[in-house]
Amino acid sequence: MIVGLTGSIGMGKSTVAEMLRRQGIPVFDADAEVRRLQGPGGLLIQAIEAMFPGTTSASGVDRPALGAAVFGDAAALARLEALVHPAVARSRRLFLRRYRSRPIAVLDIPLLFETGGHRRLDAVLVVSAPAWKQRRRVLARPGMTPAKFARIRAIQVPDAVKRRSADFVIPTGGTIGQTRASVRAILACLAARRGR
Ligand SMILES: CC(C)(COP(=O)(O)OP(=O)(O)OC[C@H]1O[C@@H](n2cnc3c(N)ncnc32)[C@H](O)[C@@H]1O)[C@@H](O)C(=O)NCCC(=O)NCCS
Numbered sequence: 001m002i003v004g005l006t007g008s009i010g011m012g013k014s015t016v017a018e019m020l021r022r023q024g025i026p027v028f029d030a031d032a033e034v035r036r037l038q039g040p041g042g043l044l045i046q047a048i049e050a051m052f053p054g055t056t057s058a059s060g061v062d063r064p065a066l067g068a069a070v071f072g073d074a075a076a077l078a079r080l081e082a083l084v085h086p087a088v089a090r091s092r093r094l095f096l097r098r099y100r101s102r103p104i105a106v107l108d109i110p111l112l113f114e115t116g117g118h119r120r121l122d123a124v125l126v127v128s129a130p131a132w133k134q135r136r137r138v139l140a141r142p143g144m145t146p147a148k149f150a151r152i153r154a155i156q157v158p159d160a161v162k163r164r165s166a167d168f169v170i171p172t173g174g175t176i177g178q179t180r181a182s183v184r185a186i187l188a189c190l191a192a193r194r195g196r
């Protein structure tokens with residue numbers, strides 16, 4: 001069973017992904033893959049430098065600089081995505097091949113709905129918290145500003161739409177313990193579905 005995990009900025013994807021890993025479930029982390037491809041010696045560095053001059057150095061992509069170039073400029077973001085997404089898709093295929101004998105493998109993909117990947121999955125999990133909590137969490141991050149947060153929110157599929165399209169919503173507005181309990185309940189439900 002291939003299960004997608006997604007949610008908007010700061011909703012708790014990484015936190016839930018870690019909980020799933022602790023249950024022994026393989027989780028593909030699309031964001032980590034992007035970081036690897038853009039990090040020191042990463043495969044995409046040269047192409048990104050050619051497209052966005054001055055945004056890379058020996059230590060890889062200067063993420064705040066690249067973010068400033070693409071968040072708020074739809075055409076620039078589309079060009080970057082056209083470079084990054086096929087490379088991530090390749091790694092995802094390798095991951096799925098590697099874990100194909102497992103009962104469940106999870107794909108943690110921030111842009112699952114934005115890229116239409118949800119159509120090829122057996123189930124989609126969406127992490128969701130009230131907008132004010134999302135805002136408070138994100139603005140507490142170093143380097144984040146209200147303007148940058150607004151630009152990112154504007155290009156993401158809204159939380160309400162994601163929730164409507166989910167097979168399971170994982171509420172992340174409460175305590176970590178509550179989130180962990182709902183993750184466990186969903187895993188039990190997926191196991192029961194598999195057995196049917
Ligand atoms: C522009 C980059 C370098 C900025 O990096 P930075 O560390 O400052 O931000 P980070 O990656 O943590 O993203 C911040 C938030 O924006 C969201 N976000 C990132 N890229 C996109 C995008 N193309 N569309 C919508 N939201 C996005 C993330 O999910 C996250 O919620 C980086 O986000 C990037 O390379 N994005 C393009 C690749 C991509 O689409 N990645 C997302 C999923 S694979």
Ligand SMILES: Nc1ncnc2c1ncn2[C@@H]1O[C@H](COP(=O)(O)OP(=O)(O)OP(=O)(O)O)[C@@H](O)[C@H]1O
Pocket residue numbers: 007008009010011012013014015016031110137171172173174175176177178179
């Ligand atoms: N009940 C909860 N469930 C999940 N996260 C919680 C909860 N309560 C508080 N948090 C906090 O909210 C933050 C969520 O951040 P996390 O990095 O998991 O989000 P994300 O969706 O992966 O973000 P991004 O899209 O920016 O990568 C963490 O700091 C986490 O500790």
